[in-house]
Amino acid sequence: MIDPAFLPFAAVLERLASFNPEIVDEAAGVRSYIHTCEIEMPVELDVVRGDDGALQIGSAPPLYYVDTTFRPSFHRVRFIVETPQHSDGD
Amino acid sequence: MATENTAWQLEDFVDSLVVELDKTRETLAVKSINKALSYSVKEVALDLNIFPNYDGDQVTFITAQPGQQGASKVSIQLGSITDQQVRATSKVPGAKNEIRLNQIDVDKKTRKELRKLGVNSAEDLKELERKNVDIAKVSDNSIDYRKLASQIEKTRRSQNPPKVDAAVLSMDQSQSPYLLIRGQNLATDPRFEPVAVINDKLAEVLFCDENEMRIRITDDHNFSANNEVVLTVDPFAVLRMNVKA
Numbered sequence: 001m002i003d004p005a006f007l008p009f010a011a012v013l014e015r016l017a018s019f020n021p022e023i024v025d026e027a028a029g030v031r032s033y034i035h036t037c038e039i040e041m042p043v044e045l046d047v048v049r050g051d052d053g054a055l056q057i058g059s060a061p062p063l064y065y066v067d068t069t070f071r072p073s074f075h076r077v078r079f080i081v082e083t084p085q086h087s088d089g090d
Numbered sequence: 091m092a093t094e095n096t097a098w099q100l101e102d103f104v105d106s107l108v109v110e111l112d113k114t115r116e117t118l119a120v121k122s123i124n125k126a127l128s129y130s131v132k133e134v135a136l137d138l139n140i141f142p143n144y145d146g147d148q149v150t151f152i153t154a155q156p157g158q159q160g161a162s163k164v165s166i167q168l169g170s171i172t173d174q175q176v177r178a179t180s181k182v183p184g185a186k187n188e189i190r191l192n193q194i195d196v197d198k199k200t201r202k203e204l205r206k207l208g209v210n211s212a213e214d215l216k217e218l219e220r221k222n223v224d225i226a227k228v229s230d231n232s233i234d235y236r237k238l239a240s241q242i243e244k245t246r247r248s249q250n251p252p253k254v255d256a257a258v259l260s261m262d263q264s265q266s267p268y269l270l271i272r273g274q275n276l277a278t279d280p281r282f283e284p285v286a287v288i289n290d291k292l293a294e295v296l297f298c299d300e301n302e303m304r305i306r307i308t309d310d311h312n313f314s315a316n317n318e319v320v321l322t323v324d325p326f327a328v329l330r331m332n333v334k335a
Contacts, residue, residue: 009106010113013134017118021127033127045138047103047153049096055106073154073161076137081129084122 006046006058017081036082042074097143097150104166107136111168135167147202188213189249194241203229212242240325243279247326250275257319257333259307268296269319269333271303279324287320288313298323 002008007015016039023032046058062074115131122128139154139161154161189212191204207228209215215238218225225235254273261267269288277284277298284303286293288311296304303321307313313335321329 008113009110010117013110013114013131014117017114017129017131018121021129036132037129044156045095045153047095047098049098054109055096055098055102057103057106057110070157072156073139073158075139075153078133078135078137080132080134081118082132083127084130 001050002048002056002058003046005063006044006060009057009059012043012059012061012077013079016079021083033083036080038078038080040076040078043077044072045075095153095155097152099148099150100164103151104168107134107166107168131170133167133169135165138164138166140164147198189242189245194238194245196238196241200233200238203232212246215239215242244326247278247324250278252276252278252323252327252329254329254331257331259313259333259335260304262296267307267313269293269305269307271305271321272301274301275327276300276303276321277323282324284324285322289317 017037019034019037021033023034024030042062043059044062046060048056048058050056059077062072111131111134118128118130122130138151140151140163141154141158141161143150143152151164191201191210194201194212196204204210204215207218207225209218209225215225225233225238252273252275254271254276256270256272258270258272259267260270278300284295284298286295286303286305288305288307291310291312293308293311294306296306298304303323305319305321311317315335317333317335319329319331319333321331323329
């Protein structure tokens with residue numbers, strides 16, 4: 001089982017992609033939207049083999065900001081999401 | 091802190107990563123039904139700090155854990171591709187009766203050599219044969235094709251074993267007795283002529299196909315109340331039965 005402090009990788013990706021795509025300034029009468037979002041960040045990984053034999057990838061963003069002598073091993077993830085309308089126009 | 095990381099093969103890791111990515115795509119696809127403006131995943135890339143290990147046969151990796159230094163780096167990039175690209179670059183998934191390489195009883199060395207050549211099933215091997223590729227030559231004679239073909243036939247036969255439903259004593263037009271065997275997958279290999287032995291004496295096979303066999307009975311066979319009948323329908327299927335008259 002994945003360490004409880006870690007989330008399945010899919011859950012991390014879903015959370016990274018769940019932001020409000022619209023930026024609205026009613027006073028100025030401006031409505032903008034984010035068509036592409038690229039996130040690159042360090043992650044900790046917990047890779048274990050489940051009962052079904054498949055690998056389970058647990059991941060967590062850096063949890064502590066304190067510089068310690070015992071450093072976590074930070075892997076790196078880059079994640080790009082875009083609106084389908086934007087990708088159609090590519 | 092995470093528990094001890096497991097050693098993994100790249101194929102396993104990428105499989106799991108793809109599963110995770112598919113889950114994310116599905117969630118986002120559902121979300122897009124209710125929200126006009128939503129996102130789809132264009133790319134996911136992972137730079138992993140790993141410790142590789144080669145045991146002489148395969149390479150495995152262990153993901154670096156807190157406090158571990160001197161790790162190597164592996165970068166994995168998963169981009170979105172269209173269904174057309176999938177069709178162009180992937181093989182159609184195996185048919186129900188396809189024989190996978192791991193089902194064939196071959197030695198480890200041959201299996202490894204075949205994998206290196208991209209052969210994962212009997213169908214892949216057939217495709218190479220169709221294209222006139224001499225597999226012995228490309229593998230520096232480490233693969234004995236004849237032995238391999240025989241193992242494939244054996245595996246194929248074990249998946250479709252012969253089955254006898256009935257054995258009936260009958261007479262032909264000239265009133266000569268014959269034994270009629272009915273069943274399934276009986277004589278499936280046209281290159282091989284079935285051999286029948288009744289009570290330790292060779293018998294003439296008058297007719298054979300997948301569902302029926304007719305075997306002539308003569309006085310030499312001493313056909314009595316209990317008779318042992320042995321049918322070799324091909325090199326991998328031998329039937330032994332007791333026929334009561």
